[in-house]
Amino acid sequence: MERRRPAGNWIIDNLNSALGTWNSKLEEIWTLLTQDPADFKGGGIWQVMLDINGALKAIGFGMLVLFFAVGVVKTCSSAADLKRPEHAFKLFIRFALAKAAVTYGLDLMLAIFQIIQGMVSTIITRSGLSGNSDAALPQEIIDKINQVGFWDSIPLWAVTLLGGLFITVLSFVMILTVYSRMFKLYMYTALAPIPMSSFAGEPTSNIGRNFLRSYAGVCLEGAVIALACVIFSVMAASPPAIDPDVSVVTAVWSYVGELIFNLLVLVGAVRMSDRIVKELLGL
Template sequence: METVLKAISDWIKSLLTAAIMSNLSGLFDDVNTQVGGIAQQVGTKPSSFEPRVFAMIEALSRNVVLPIAGVILTFIACYELIQLITEHNNMAQFEPALLMKWIFKTAISVWMISNTFDIIMAVFDVTQQVVANSSGIISGNTRVNDIGLSMLQSSMMQMDVGPLFGLFLQSFFIGITMRILSIVIFVIVYGRMIEIYMMVSLAPMPMATWGNHEQSHVGQNYLRSLFALGFQGFLILICVAIYAVLLQNVAISGDAINSIWSIVGYTVLLCFTLFKTGSVARSILGAH
C-alpha cells in the first residue's frame, strides 16, 4: 500500500514539476522582446516610425487644420491691428514704425504656420539626436535568461506535494504577470508615439498664436509639450538602463523562485517608471 501511495505521489509531483517548468520556460521572452526593442523604438523619428500614418497625419494637418489656423491667425492679426489703432487715438498719433512692426509680426506668423511641419520635425530631430547619442548608456544586457531552472527542476522532485502545488500556483501567477507587463511596456512605448502623432496633427493651430502677446502662451506651451514628448524617450532610456543594472544583481540559483520574483518586481518597477516619464518630462519643461 505504501508503495502505491508513493507511486501516486511521485506521479503527481512529476505532473506538477512538468507544469511548473512549462510555466517558467520562456517566461521572460515577451518582456525581453519589448525591453530589447525600446532603444530602437524611442530613437525612431515620427516620420520613420510608421511612414503611412505620418503621411496621413501630415495630409490631415495641411488640408484640414491649416485652414483653421489661417482663420485664427487672421482674427489675431485683425484684433491686433484694431487694438493698435485705438491705442493711438484712431491713428492721430500713429507712427509708421508700429505698422511695420505689425506687418513683420504677421508675416512671421504666416511663415510659421506655413512651415509648421518643418519646425516640428526640427524639434524632434534635436530630441531624437539626444536619444540616439544616449542609447549607449544602457550598460549590460537587459535580457533575462532561464539559467538555474534546471537546478530548480531537480530540487522540485525532493519537495512534498503540498509545497509543490504552492510553487505551481506561484509559477502560474508569475507567468500571467509577465505577460501583462510585456503588454504594458508595449502600450507605453507605442502610446507615446501615438500621442506625438496627435500633437503633430493639430500643430498649425497653436503655432498661429505666436504673433499675439496675450495668446502666445498657447504656442509656447505647445512647443514645450513637444520637447517633453521628445525628451520622454531619453527618460525611457534612463529607466531601461537602471533596469539593466538592477538585473545584473539578480542571479537565478537554487532558489530560483525568489530570484524570479525579484525580476518580476524589477519589471513592475520598470513599468511604473515608464508611466512616470511623461509627467516628469512635462514638469521639467514646464508644460501642462
C-alpha cells in the first residue's frame, strides 16, 4: 500500500505562497494608482521634490531671460521690428506667460495629475473592483494534490516550485514598473522650472510643450495600468477549467501554465503602458 504524504500541504502551501505574493503586489498597485504623490511614503519624498523645484526656479528665471533673448534674435529680422507696437506687445505677452509658467507650473502639473487621477478613479469605480479580486488556488486542484502519494508528489513538487518562482518574479517585475511611474512623477515635478522656461522664446517653446505632453503621458500611464489590472481581475475571477480525467501532475501543470500565461499578459500590458500612451498622444 502506497504511503500517503503526511505533510501533503507543502505543495499547496508553495502555490498559495506564490499567489499570496502576487495578490499582495496587485493590491499594492491598486493603492499606488489611487495615491497622491504628496502622500506616498508619508510625504517625505514629495517635500524634497518641492524644495528642489523651488531651488530650480531661480535657474529657470535665468534661463527664461536667455530663451527670451534667443527668441527675440530669431524672430526679429531688424531693430525696426522691435519698434512696432504689435510685435513688442506680442513679445511682452510671451515673456509674461513664460514667467507665469515657471512660477505656477507646478500648479498646472498638479491640475493635470488630478484630472487623470479622476479618470483612474472612474475606471476603478465603474469596474466594480477595488483590488479584492485575488487569484486563488481552485478547490479541485487542492483535492487532487491531497490525494497524491509521496513518490508521485516529487514531480509535482518540481512543477509547483518552478511555477511559484516564476509567479513571484513576475509580481516583482510588475510592481517595479508601477514604482518607476511614481519616480518619474517626482522627477518631472522637481525639474519642471527648467523646461517651463523655454516658453519665453518661440523657437524653444516646443521644449515646454513636449515636457507637458510627456508629463501628461506619465500620468496617463496610471489609467492604462488600471485598465490592465481590471481586465486581469475579471480573468482571475474565472479560474481555468480542471479536467477530472487527467493525472494530478498534468492538471497542476495545465493550471500553472494557464495562470502564468495570464500573469504574463498583465505584466506585459503594465510594462507596455508607456508605449501605449506614447502611441495615444503621438509622442
